[in-house]
Amino acid sequence: MTGPWTLMEVCGGQTHALLRWGLDQLLPADLRLIHGPGCPVCVTPAERIDRALALAGQPGVIFCSYGDMLQVPGSRPGHDLLGLRARGADVRLLTTPLQALAVARDHPERQVVMLAVGFETTAPATALLARQALALGVPNLSLLVCHVRVVPAMRLIAADRATAVQGFLAAGHVAAVMGTAELQQLVDDHRLPVVVAGFGPDELLQAVGACRRQLQRGEARLDNAYASVVTADGNPRARRLLASVFEPADVPWRGLGLLPGGGLRLRGRYAVLDADRRFGILPPDASNHDGPCISGRILRGLARPLDCPAFGSACTPDHPLGAPMVSDEGACAAHLRYRRH
Amino acid sequence: MCLATAGVIVSVAEGDGGDPLWRSAEVDFGGVRQRVSLACLPTASVGDAVLVHVGLALALVDAAGGLP
Known part of the structure; x- marks a missing residue:
């Protein structure tokens, strides 16, 4: 069969690497890559950022976060953790x-909140923190959980009639934890090629080539182009750790709306660590709008960063209107940084 | 966000009473050394190349082709 073919690289780290190495310019003319929703920073809804800001502003709270989240705006433009x-x-x-x-053990008189974002790659470390906190009986630590699961988002995109995606490059480090079973299920249900991809330029090109070969031959199966790290079974211990602390939950994604099974919440005895329960406060402004940002269409592969009238003018990494311009792995920030316009 | 870095285990500290929850290693990332949890890689030992993400070793790396 002949193209043109449209592939989606799901992971934001891969989006960044593809643009950094200029791989998008090396591809054959019959191949187009579109950027997927695999940036946890980008898909965390404004409402969760509002809650993070409300918690961080509480007297006595020490608010802990990865650097990626500090400049993500909440629902009020210009309000972010760095400003706070x-x-x-x-x-x-x-x-x-x-x-x-x-931090919590050093400051027993204060409440310490961890903003827990990330896909299944990152969630095991949060689960380990939860296990250690309960084992030591640390009473002043809680988690604002915003963890998301990548395969439900891939399913949503695969099932979308408007989608142009004919094959996926799957996130290699999620697969390093989860293994390949749920990706195989995706292939079986939606009959499209899925290739587990790494992050180096050679690994990415190898994955693109494997996906294109399948499309040319009319095949739909799971390939692993990141075998130096990913095994079919993933990391069973990390998966058990995840399953002991978290359970799947329906959560909203910025741009995609409520995603069935699209996130994780603390389960059983770990619910005591839930910052939402412990503080119970509501942010003053819970309106969940993204302003002029078209990130929802970009995250689903229906629009490209250059389609946005605010790209590079009203919206820049220093003054982002939406999350994909904040994170290094956001499609908009990567495009702007590597001048692909 | 899901970026992970490969490094080589320099030393291993067993947890209290051998509880894997607290097992950790010092990992050398091209000269930079960090303490990393081995809670999810109970068999990893000195000399192994491991893939580390936010302080947790997630996978053994097949280093035959060089570190990724």
Whole structure:
């Protein structure tokens, strides 16, 4: 069969790498890559950011976050964690959630909240933090959970009649944890090629080639082009850790709406760590609108960053109107940074 | 966000009473050394190349083709 073919790279880290290495310019003319929703920073809804801001602004709270989240705007333009820190809030930047345990033990008189974002790659570390916190009986640590699951989003895109996606490059580090069973199920249900991809330029090109070969031959199966790291079984211990602390939940994604099974929530005895329960406060402005940002269409592969009238003018990494311009892995920020316009 | 970095285990610290929850390693990332949890890789040992994400080792890397 002949193209043209449209593939979606799901993971934001892969979007960044593809543009960084200029791979999008090396592809054959019959091949188009569109950027998927695999940036947890980008899909965290404004309402969750509002709640993070409300918690971080509470007297006595130490609010811990990965650096990626500090400049994501909530529903009020210009309000973000970095600005809150500049106005005196105790917002701390962590590189591993396990540091939050040390912060909580160093400050027993204060409440410590960890903003837990990320896909199944990141969630095991949060689960480990939860296990350690309960094992030690640390009473002043809680989690604002915004973890999301990648395969439900891929299913939504595959099932969308408006979608142009004919094959997926699947996120290699999610598969390193989850294995390939749920991706195989996606292939079986939707009859389209899925190739597990790594992050180096050679690994990405190998995955693109494998996906294109399947399309040319009219095949639909799961290929693993990241075998140096990913096995069919993933990391069973990390999966068990995840399943012991979290359960799937229906959660809203920015741009995609409520996604059945699209997120994780604390289960059973771990619910005591839920910051939503512990604080119970509502942000002052819970309106969930994204302004002029077209991130919903971009995250579903229906529009490209250059289609947005605000791209690079009203919306820049210093003054982002939407999350894909904030994160390095957001499609808009990657396009702007590597001048693909 | 899902970026992960490969490094080589330099030393291993067993957890209290051998509880894998607290097992950790010092991992060398091209000269930068960090403490990393081995809770999810109970068999990883000194000399192994591991893929690390936010302080947790997630996978053994087949280093035959060089670190990714």
